[in-house]
Amino acid sequence: MAGASWAEGVPIETSANTSSGLRLEADFQFPLFTVIYSIVFVLGLVENVLALYLLACRVEHTSHxxxxMMNLALVDTLFVCVLPFKIHYHLNRNNWLFGDVACRLTGTLYYINIYLSIAFFTCICVDRYIAVLHPFTYIQIRVGHYVAVVTVLWVVALSVMAPLILGGPLHSNSGVSNTTTCFENFTTSSGIYRMAPYNILALLFGFVIPFSIILISYPLIAKRISRTKRSVRKRRALRTIYIILVICTLCFLPYHLTHLLHFLMRVQVIQNKSFASFIYKMRRVTLALVSFNCCLNPLLYYFTSCSKRWLFSCPLRFRSKVVYTICDQQRGEATSGYKLQHRAGPKPPRDGTN
Structure with a gap:
């Protein structure tokens, strides 16, 4: 995946740029990653576990x-579950103590979360586009089609990440600090050029094309809705894509822009030392902030659902019955009103009630 060829948080850049006399430092990253990942772990775990429960058991679904959304919540939950390892890693100034398997797992889930989230966002936008602009085609789509798409996305993501899963991302640094870094074995000059096609394809198909589809879907749906009578379903479709656009703009767009600039810096297309230092520091920030999508995605589940059971989902809630009113047929007005109480056994219907 894009970005997998570089360290997540090395305090001093020691690869190809060192030969050109460029020394990059970002010591602020240690408290930054620790604080951001701690917030994401707490909020993301609670929000996504609750979202999975509601989507699976409580909410009445009006769309396939x-x-x-369930798979989006699942991939977010998997990612936040490994965040304690990353928090410990950055607290110890990038010293990995949990072994090779754990390193591969956390690094792989980091990038799977990014690109599967974008892929599911794109699928949701396409789904809303078809529902609004091609409603007759939409009613012919079955839930099995959605399951097939999700299965393909998972298979592709795992297949693309296979070289990183089966390779050796754990890299031991026996320098002065004597620390063991994780997912940073591609920092040599040969590794950068070897992974260049891999990163370019991931950037293109993992973000540029999906984000373009999302950008195109929003104005098309908005234009169609402006021409027809507004409905709850159409407003919800527009709101869905709007929330997705906000999440992509805040989390994924800055990450991929700095990723591209960082790649150009590593292959020495960008050689200005001040600008290279700025890019390196901004990459630390965007690497941390991209994980906030795990906290923002549950907003998509909530605001795009028309069901009030998101708020009142407890099985033991108390609900009052509907108020029945007896009307005087001659006067055309209510003569009495009362609230039916809970009673044991069936209740026979009354004449004159609605």
Missing amino acids: SYVY
């Missing part, structure tokens, strides 16, 4: 696109 809930399959995408």
